[in-house]
């Protein structure tokens with residue numbers, strides 16, 4: 001027996017099995033049955049966790065970290081990540097099988113979403129050997145990261161970034177402000193896009209950096225959302241010193257790094273998990289004809305989205321890479337959440353304003369709706385992307 005941590009032994013053992021998707025799903029089901037409560041029906045907490053006002057946000061953070069640690073110890077963290085950093089090195093189809101199964105169980109999720117789906121793969125792709133070590137710590141649940149891209153004057157138009165990184169003899173000095181930074185208050189590190197070439201314009205002269213958010217001069221101010229939660233924050237940089245090795249990728253290639261991050265498109269199965277929500281909503285009062293008509297529209301949309309996702313799932317299983325059609329699913333997801341919120345509002349009417357905790361979940365669906373049309377690219381931007389990349393129309 002070596003003195004390696006128990007977690008690494010477990011990962012290596014599972015890797016040796018090299019499971020097919022079906023075998024993997026069976027192993028995953030057995031693991032989940034042992035470590036989590038099976039709850040295929042009821043409110044899908046995982047989709048809305050970060051929007052909710054929490055009595056004890058620290059306890060939620062700890063439970064998410066512990067779950068991530070448990071996944072790592074049993075070989076279910078980083079399913080598509082390379083074994084070199086503690087991942088399983090399996091296919092996207094294995095990852096999809098996992099996501100699909102995990103949604104059926106009551107587990108604390110949400111905290112690591114952006115870290116695992118977008119930032120970790122970026123750090124692995126562009127990072128030095130030392131930076132890649134962060135990936136292993138992420139998989140172990142030890143590090144939460146945030147994505148410092150959007151600014152008050154640079155959202156959809158990311159090339160308008162004005163946060164500056166000025167070169168010094170042995171590093172960089174950062175000044176500026178980011179906004180809408182998800183999970184910043186739980187994060188130890190941030191992945192920053194800043195303008196490193198004074199006077200440069202648009203996508204030229206940008207560089208990506210790894211920032212320790214505990215560095216002097218960094219201030220994180222959480223922003224309260226209308227849902228009651230405070231999942232994102234403003235982040236201020238006041239003469240923050242970064243070492244030379246904080247650069248991620250090459251100096252001046254920040255745009256390419258950022259576009260690679262955005263290309264790690266989230267492949268979701270929201271249609272299926274919305275089935276739970278729609279089944280629950282069926283118990284509300286749908287006597288009023290306008291509410292009933294709206295609800296039926298939502299049910300049709302949910303079935304359509306679930307079928308569309310099944311098709312993508314099948315293509316993935318057959319070995320094709322997820323294409324830009326994932327953008328269609330994103331657009332449909334926003335419409336589904338807003339449509340359901342609207343139907344519920346018509347059904348419950350003024351009751352929604354009552355101080356009745358049993359209505360909290362429905363209020364959350366209604367109030368979270370707009371975020372699904374903005375986060376990760378607004379509907380308008382996604383539509384332009386679909387027009388150009390899916391339909392092949394000329395640039396608008």
Ligand SMILES: Cc1cc2nc3c(=O)[nH]c(=O)nc-3n(C[C@H](O)[C@H](O)[C@H](O)COP(=O)(O)OP(=O)(O)OC[C@H]3O[C@@H](n4cnc5c(N)ncnc54)[C@H](O)[C@@H]3O)c2cc1C
Pocket residue numbers: 114146147148149150151152154155156157179180181182183232371374375376377378379380381384
């Ligand atoms: C829940 C949530 C989490 C987020 N998390 C993060 C995060 O972790 N890190 C981060 O960096 N950012 C994050 N964001 C920010 C998000 O990326 C931006 O809000 C989004 O890109 C839109 O930018 P904006 O808010 O500046 O709006 P703007 O870009 O100012 O857009 C305003 C309006 O103009 C429209 N518009 C703008 N340009 C065009 C165009 N060319 N064609 C047509 N219409 C256009 C938009 O569609 C929108 O309706 C988050 C946002 C939300 C809601």
